[in-house]
Amino acid sequence: MSVCRMWLQSNTGAHFATQAAKTWLVPKIFAWLHSLPSAPTLFVEPFAGGAIVGLTVAFEGLADHVTLVELDEQVGAVWELLINQKGAEWLAQKVSNFMLTSASVDQLLEIQDPALPDLAFQTLIRNRVNRGGILAKGAGRVKQGENGRGLHSRWYPQTLARRLREIDTIRDKLTFIQGDGMDVIRQHQHKESTIFFVDPPYIASDKQPGRRLYTHSEVDHGHLFAMLSASRGEFLITYAASEPIIELAKAHGLDFLALPMKNTHHARLSELMIGRDLAWLRRLRGRTAPA
Numbered sequence: 001m002s003v004c005r006m007w008l009q010s011n012t013g014a015h016f017a018t019q020a021a022k023t024w025l026v027p028k029i030f031a032w033l034h035s036l037p038s039a040p041t042l043f044v045e046p047f048a049g050g051a052i053v054g055l056t057v058a059f060e061g062l063a064d065h066v067t068l069v070e071l072d073e074q075v076g077a078v079w080e081l082l083i084n085q086k087g088a089e090w091l092a093q094k095v096s097n098f099m100l101t102s103a104s105v106d107q108l109l110e111i112q113d114p115a116l117p118d119l120a121f122q123t124l125i126r127n128r129v130n131r132g133g134i135l136a137k138g139a140g141r142v143k144q145g146e147n148g149r150g151l152h153s154r155w156y157p158q159t160l161a162r163r164l165r166e167i168d169t170i171r172d173k174l175t176f177i178q179g180d181g182m183d184v185i186r187q188h189q190h191k192e193s194t195i196f197f198v199d200p201p202y203i204a205s206d207k208q209p210g211r212r213l214y215t216h217s218e219v220d221h222g223h224l225f226a227m228l229s230a231s232r233g234e235f236l237i238t239y240a241a242s243e244p245i246i247e248l249a250k251a252h253g254l255d256f257l258a259l260p261m262k263n264t265h266h267a268r269l270s271e272l273m274i275g276r277d278l279a280w281l282r283r284l285r286g287r288t289a290p291a
């Protein structure tokens with residue numbers, strides 16, 4: 001079994017953020033990449049979060065190189081430490097040695113202005129003990145948790161430590177940029193062999209989660225669509241289905257499909273997939289049961 005598949009099979013690991021980890025997307029990403037005439041030189045994930053897709057592409061060698069971009073300082077600290085500062089072993093040991101209790105979590109999270117490695121460790125712990133893994137201010141802590149395990153319900157230190165070390169094995173295939181994903185799209189938009197997987201914070205509204213999940217949730221969606229439509233390389237965008245986003249896709253002459261799915265609370269949701277031509281996705285849906 002490849003490292004990547006092991007990474008995907010467990011839901012106990014290093015997802016930072018997010019609108020429910022996007023593991024369901026991975027088979028679709030494989031189909032998308034295999035539909036391209038040649039493997040991309042560079043795969044850019046400009047709104048990286050937990051970067052499940054970018055990491056999978058790197059683990060599976062589906063692009064020569066993967067660039068992850070993240071604006072959030074807390075999330076970015078993890079990638080900065082792992083990728084740019086070779087800190088995976090340090091972080092893995094911190095995780096393995098941490099005795100997780102309410103008091104030890106309080107003590108760790110009280111540290112103000114932590115140095116980068118400590119901020120990365122705080123982020124991992126916050127992600128594990130906050131409800132839904134949410135990092136934004138005001139996020140509540142897990143109380144009952146899964147199977148009544150309370151604070152420990154998503155704490156699997158050995159699995160997490162192993163994953164951190166696995167990421168270290170592909171570090172040379174990864175670049176991390178702490179910054180604005182929009183800038184990085186602009187810088188690469190003229191390159192045909194660079195492709196973009198774009199999973200921005202959703203449009204914030206009463207019904208959409210964008211604002212309460214992320215510290216940074218303001219994105220100029222119109223500008224994002226304009227840049228991607230003008231790019232020479234391929235791209236795939238994913239959003240929670242919403243009328244304004246469908247209108248933007250139509251205005252830019254893009255193809256889109258709504259995929260029905262259930263979230264962690266088993267509510268029915270639709271996820272929009274948007275690209276220049278989603279024939280590969282329609283073929284895939286024809287072969288498999290609806291997502």
Ligand SMILES: C[S@@+](CC[C@H](N)C(=O)[O-])C[C@H]1O[C@@H](n2cnc3c(N)ncnc32)[C@H](O)[C@@H]1O
Nearest residue numbers: 018047049050051052070071072180181199216
């Ligand atoms: C929907 S999440 C990405 C989830 C990711 N696909 C995953 O598997 O975890 C969007 C991420 O974009 C980040 N973000 C928001 N605005 C950004 C910007 N302008 N540039 C880069 N990252 C940004 C948020 O902090 C958040 O982590």
